Amino acid sequence: MQRLAYACAEAVAAQLKPGVTEREAARMQRAWLRERGVNDWFHLPFAWFGDRTAFVNFRVPLQFFPTNRRLEAGMPFILDMAPVYKGFTADIGYSGCLGLNPVHDKLLADLEAHRELILREVRERRSLREIYEDVERLMTRQGYANRHRAYPFGVIAHKVDRVKERRWSPHLLGFGTQSLKGLASDALHGHRDGWSPLWSPYTFSDHPPRPGLWAVEPHLGFRGTGVKFEEILVVTDSRDPEQSAFWLDDDVPHVRRWAEEKSA
Amino acid sequence: MRIEEATERWVRTGGVELCVAEMGDTARPTVLLVHGYPDSKEVWAEVASRLAEHFHVVLYDVRGHGRSTAPQPLRGGFTLEKLTDDFLAVADAVSPDRPVHLVGHDWGSVQSWEFVTVRRTEGRIASFTSMSGPSLDHFGHWIKKRMVRPTPRAAAQLLGQGAKSWYVYMMHTPVLPELAWRGPLGRQWPRILQRVEKMPAGDYPTASLPRDAAHGAWLYRDNIRARLRRPRADAYAHAPVQLITPTGDAFLSERLYDELEQWAPQLVRRSLPAKHWVPRTRPDQLASWITDFVTANEDTAAGVAPRDTVAGGPYADRFAGQLVLVTGAAGGIGRATAYAFAEAGARIVAVDRDAEGAARTAEMARLIGAQKSWAETVDVSDEQAMEKLAEKVATEYGIVDVLVNNAGIGLSGSFLDTTSEDWKKVLDVNLWGVIHGCRLFGRQMADRGQGGHIVNTASAAAYQPSRALPAYSTSKAAVLMLSECLRAEFAGRGIGVSAICPGLVNTGITSTARFAGVSADEEKLKQRKTARLYGMRNYPPEKVADAVLKAVVRNQAVVPVTPEARGAHFLSRFAPKALRAIARLEPPL
Numbered sequence: 001m002q003r004l005a006y007a008c009a010e011a012v013a014a015q016l017k018p019g020v021t022e023r024e025a026a027r028m029q030r031a032w033l034r035e036r037g038v039n040d041w042f043h044l045p046f047a048w049f050g051d052r053t054a055f056v057n058f059r060v061p062l063q064f065f066p067t068n069r070r071l072e073a074g075m076p077f078i079l080d081m082a083p084v085y086k087g088f089t090a091d092i093g094y095s096g097c098l099g100l101n102p103v104h105d106k107l108l109a110d111l112e113a114h115r116e117l118i119l120r121e122v123r124e125r126r127s128l129r130e131i132y133e134d135v136e137r138l139m140t141r142q143g144y145a146n147r148h149r150a151y152p153f154g155v156i157a158h159k160v161d162r163v164k165e166r167r168w169s170p171h172l173l174g175f176g177t178q179s180l181k182g183l184a185s186d187a188l189h190g191h192r193d194g195w196s197p198l199w200s201p202y203t204f205s206d207h208p209p210r211p212g213l214w215a216v217e218p219h220l221g222f223r224g225t226g227v228k229f230e231e232i233l234v235v236t237d238s239r240d241p242e243q244s245a246f247w248l249d250d251d252v253p254h255v256r257r258w259a260e261e262k263s264a
Numbered sequence: 265m266r267i268e269e270a271t272e273r274w275v276r277t278g279g280v281e282l283c284v285a286e287m288g289d290t291a292r293p294t295v296l297l298v299h300g301y302p303d304s305k306e307v308w309a310e311v312a313s314r315l316a317e318h319f320h321v322v323l324y325d326v327r328g329h330g331r332s333t334a335p336q337p338l339r340g341g342f343t344l345e346k347l348t349d350d351f352l353a354v355a356d357a358v359s360p361d362r363p364v365h366l367v368g369h370d371w372g373s374v375q376s377w378e379f380v381t382v383r384r385t386e387g388r389i390a391s392f393t394s395m396s397g398p399s400l401d402h403f404g405h406w407i408k409k410r411m412v413r414p415t416p417r418a419a420a421q422l423l424g425q426g427a428k429s430w431y432v433y434m435m436h437t438p439v440l441p442e443l444a445w446r447g448p449l450g451r452q453w454p455r456i457l458q459r460v461e462k463m464p465a466g467d468y469p470t471a472s473l474p475r476d477a478a479h480g481a482w483l484y485r486d487n488i489r490a491r492l493r494r495p496r497a498d499a500y501a502h503a504p505v506q507l508i509t510p511t512g513d514a515f516l517s518e519r520l521y522d523e524l525e526q527w528a529p530q531l532v533r534r535s536l537p538a539k540h541w542v543p544r545t546r547p548d549q550l551a552s553w554i555t556d557f558v559t560a561n562e563d564t565a566a567g568v569a570p571r572d573t574v575a576g577g578p579y580a581d582r583f584a585g586q587l588v589l590v591t592g593a594a595g596g597i598g599r600a601t602a603y604a605f606a607e608a609g610a611r612i613v614a615v616d617r618d619a620e621g622a623a624r625t626a627e628m629a630r631l632i633g634a635q636k637s638w639a640e641t642v643d644v645s646d647e648q649a650m651e652k653l654a655e656k657v658a659t660e661y662g663i664v665d666v667l668v669n670n671a672g673i674g675l676s677g678s679f680l681d682t683t684s685e686d687w688k689k690v691l692d693v694n695l696w697g698v699i700h701g702c703r704l705f706g707r708q709m710a711d712r713g714q715g716g717h718i719v720n721t722a723s724a725a726a727y728q729p730s731r732a733l734p735a736y737s738t739s740k741a742a743v744l745m746l747s748e749c750l751r752a753e754f755a756g757r758g759i760g761v762s763a764i765c766p767g768l769v770n771t772g773i774t775s776t777a778r779f780a781g782v783s784a785d786e787e788k789l790k791q792r793k794t795a796r797l798y799g800m801r802n803y804p805p806e807k808v809a810d811a812v813l814k815a816v817v818r819n820q821a822v823v824p825v826t827p828e829a830r831g832a833h834f835l836s837r838f839a840p841k842a843l844r845a846i847a848r849l850e851p852p853l
Contacts, residue, residue, distance in 0.1 A: 103631050143628050
């Protein structure tokens with residue numbers, strides 16, 4: 001499922017050209033996935049262009065929704081989609097840039113350290129809140145701002161679960177109702193057992209990683225440029241550190257890009 | 265190289281002989297400098313010697329000035345048409361095959377606007393740098409527009425410029441200007457320039473001043489009324505223009521150039537906090553901007569993709585190419601400030617004791633627009649290291665134009681818990697660091713005599729007493745007072761000093777701050793708690809950086825930044841008792 005979502009992101013990114021609006025880019029993602037059988041969403045596709053990739057002046061959640069901002073040469077963009085297919089959810093983030101932009105390249109390269117840090121600390125079973133703070137510290141050291149603080153509850157990740165298949169799957173404020181229901185039920189159970197399906201900087205995330213699938217999305221911001229990735233981290237209760245946590249797939253565009261840069 | 269070392273020759277044109285001086289390698293691009301009123305080519309001496317390292321520099325005495333001969337009769341001999349003939353004759357003599365890069369000051373700029381907007385010079389001018397001299401045609405349209413629609417703002421602009429142009433009316437009176445210049449005014453002029461314009465004493469003005477000034481009166485009489493009454497409608501520049509506006513010019517309003525883009529499509533703006541005679545008072549800055557502009561246009565002409573000559577930041581016109589040194593640049597406010605200056609196209613020296621962090625700042629600064637950037641690892645409290653840094657910066661990068669003394673450390677804890685060791689440490693960095701910076705780099709700025717600006721990061725704690733921060737607040741209060749004293753001392757040298765009082769800003773200072781009188785574990789806990797508190801407040805250092813740039817541009821003395829810092833500043837002036845009451849509260853840590 002995650003591969004399908006990334007394939008969609010790459011296909012849409014390849015079609016982006018100057019003048020395309022965020023709304024059009026989001027529509028392109030929806031159409032591409034619908035053609036391949038997706039009819040439910042954890043959240044509807046987002047597209048952010050230019051300084052909106054860094055959430056500049058974002059104050060209310062409505063600003064996350066795609067606008068009529070047009071893409072220009074050299075502009076960074078982020079495509080973010082969370083399709084549900086046969087009950088399986090993917091939630092991915094794809095950062096790209098239309099043409100050359102050395103700042104964007106640098107940010108994207110620096111994101112690699114965060115992917116490694118998160119995996120290492122999750123395997124060490126550090127508290128989610130501590131990992132969050134370490135990620136933020138690394139961002140600060142790199143000279144960037146933590147932009148995932150701008151997400152609802154400032155989350156860097158959230159749990160994803162299987163979703164019941166329904167013929168009719170409405171969405172509410174951009175989020176699929178089935179997925180919201182699952183998240184709410186996790187939150188309820190978690191609240192009883194002392195854990196949370198949201199990975200945030202707050203006390204409710206002050207617990208070790210809970211087994212399951214986590215959609216992790218560290219988001220760097222540097223002045224008017226933002227980059228992120230979002231992919232599934234699998235956390236298990238295995239005692240073997242390697243098996244206790246791993247990224248669902250290492251064959252994703254940003255990892256391929258880092259490998260190419262190293263071999264170049 | 266001094267102007268005396270230039271080779272001179274005479275160019276005959278339209279019944280006059282013009283004295284033309286050349287410096288530098290003739291194979292390089294030609295930069296032609298045109299002087300103003302009441303000057304001769306020697307006004308460019310300082311700028312020309314700097315430009316000659318890179319270009320073939322040509323200067324000439326305008327007809328009737330310096331060693332050039334005067335037209336006979338004087339009346340009608342100084343029209344812009346005749347001055348254009350002179351320019352073409354000089355350009356053909358010194359650079360027959362390539363267009364020249366024109367630079368004009370005052371009347372030199374006024375006549376250069378004519379050269380760059382008339383058809384017959386097309387292809388002979390590669391670029392034009394203008395300072396303190398508008399096109400008379402543009403000026404005519406500017407006046408007409410405001411007279412036709414005299415809104416309050418338009419009327420105020422008209423009256424403002426009208427008052428500044430008092431000398432233009434004087435020039436139109438017969439004989440009197442000549443008598444004044446050949447008499448007392450000519451004798452007093454050097455002293456007037458030194459006192460009013462802060463022009464450095466030296467071999468300028470030359471002995472020919474009274475005669476030059478008397479002849480030059482005809483520049484006004486032959487052109488002003490005719491052009492202002494009937495400005496040309498086709499005065500469009502056919503070459504790229506760089507406009508340098510001295511913000512303290514007593515004779516020309518900055519507003520004159522508001523609509524210049526419509527006349528000069530390829531316009532680059534620069535502004536300089538200086539008075540009228542910038543070729544004498546700011547030669548380094550002018551030489552740097554002219555070099556950049558000429559090089560960029562040469563590259564474009566040679567088919568090289570044009571470098572973005574205007575960095576994107578809001579203050580690019582002011583800081584492009586300037587050298588800015590920031591201490592404590594590895595994070596927080598220092599790093600954000602370095603980035604903000606970098607975005608404006610400045611050259612950055614990022615100083616910090618954290619070598620990796622400073623290098624990172626320098627690297628990112630380059631990516632976002634800094635012309636050049638360097639990282640230096642120095643502990644600001646180390647006097648010898650700072651001396652070495654000052655020496656290295658002066659020799660390798662140049663004299664600092666803007667110094668930001670930002671490095672600082674936090675120390676919390678009651679007075680009785682604060683050891684003398686703690687006091688020493690906090691004062692060494694927060695106060696002595698600033699003293700070293702101001703002393704060493706301030707001395708270099710003062711010796712250069714071309715202005716500059718010093719920004720010291722104080723704190724809202726400088727005027728907000730607190731039982732929890734006695735040492736920190738004391739050090740910052742000292743920085744504030746030091747800044748105020750320095751401001752008074754440096755005012756006469758054109759060097760501004762600002763103290764920035766940020767308030768609660770989300771930076772790394774909280775996680776490294778010392779907490780006196782507690783165990784190591786407890787200190788860690790408090791650091792974490794404070795960092796979270798500041799994180800919740802989440803005031804970004806970028807906003808403080810914006811305030812720093814604004815403070816430099818406006819030359820503000822004390823700048824409280826966050827609302828709480830502004831509130832405390834207000835209370836410190838009007839209700840200090842309330843602040844003293846707040847000081848007694850135990851902070852929630």
